[in-house]
Amino acid sequence: MIKTLHKYASPMHFHALARAWSTPLLWLAAALFVTGLVGGLVLAPADYQQGESFRIIYVHVPSAWLSMFAYLVMAGAGATSLIWRVKLMDALARAAAPLGASFTALALATGSLWGKPMWGTWWVWDARLTSELLLLFLYLGYMALQSAIDDRRAAARAGAVLAVVGVVNIPIIHYSVEWWSTLHQPATITRLGAPAMATSMLIPLLLMALAFQLLFFALLFIRVRSELLEFEQRASWVRELVRQADSR
């Protein structure tokens, strides 16, 4: 077990693993997107309070979940790298940042498009929306650090410290709708007891969430390949890969 872990923590092996998995993950995600979209846009009935506008949930909630999940990947990889100095973890953290930033932006945008017809406003400065906006700035700060510091190791360490400190924002986002009064509706799925949603509405949401999740891993694997190549550009396996890519 430890031996296998050690093997896949090597940049060369993880690069091969990421190359083998990204395409199957993409196809699986695509199939789930199709079924989730049919379920969410066609089969699920309109909500008795929100009418057809509730269908925004199928893109809003999965992107909001991913915005936090990607941050945990980034901060977790950063923390691991601070403790054990694993190059792979630096590469994973760097690959997760732009993905997390884009899903956070999408959660904010789709939330705004849902808020306007339901609350009558595009934006309120309440705890949920403000802490999600802060999440976007944490990602952007991390990315700015990466491009501002030339030394890759130093950039990764500085970024990891920022990511680990910023992780306190994650429980704040999650519990914000319970701790403070807000226009945002409370959690539908991740609450104690049964989800507050009919099955025909819930299943498409779970399918879409899984599709987003698989797509995230496919994108993470594609991005981590570039990071590993750059981190390891002097290694012989990278030179060999570059030669192969040239001759194609």
Next chain:
Amino acid sequence: MSATLREFFAMGGYGFFVWSSYGLTALLLVGNLVLALRRERRVLRELSTRVSVGAEHDAA
């Protein structure tokens, strides 16, 4: 366009909000894929010039 289709696209009057959300999502997901693949190609190209420059350097 049939009445059912028109009704589907109208989304009970929320068409603008629903379809903007789905459109943005599609754009962002596809964009993410394109950017990630393009970055990999660029890195490979950059490393390839560096490797060949290194080889010339070694030969000289």
